[in-house]
Amino acid sequence: MEKTTPSLYEWAGGMPVFERLTDRFYAKVLQDPLLEPVFRHMSPEHQLHVAHFIAEVFGGPKEYSATGGSHFKMIQRHLSRHLTEQHRQRWVALLMETADELQLPDDPEFRSAFVAYIEWGTRIAMLNSNLDDLALNAEEPMPEWGWGVPGGPYQPG
16 A cells, blocks of 8 residues: 655644644744734734645645735735844744644654744745845745655654
């Protein structure tokens, strides 16, 4: 019998996991002295949009795209925000802390892929946040993040 490799989205546990992750994470962000000023005016839907974005990137349903979201629009949301390396590092640290608290899979393959995307995405966001305008194709495709290792997660047997 042939094994099928689950997507990162499936391996993490599906949409409820990503929604809980962003809900709990942004509650921490709003209590953080460094990040709260950046996020204090976010819309009540922000957490859900981010959950759907990350889920889609990790191979989940295209809920973010289906509601008018796109990679181009996500990039635009960061323009002129003037994020620093300290903002980025704190954002990553709080997200990883939250992932641990919610017991997202901690196998090396998943965590490697998860951390790689978060590092890549936050570095892109920080770079773009220090621009006032960006010449980018409005049809920029959504990132599709995978395991990054042959065969996906280690599954004994």
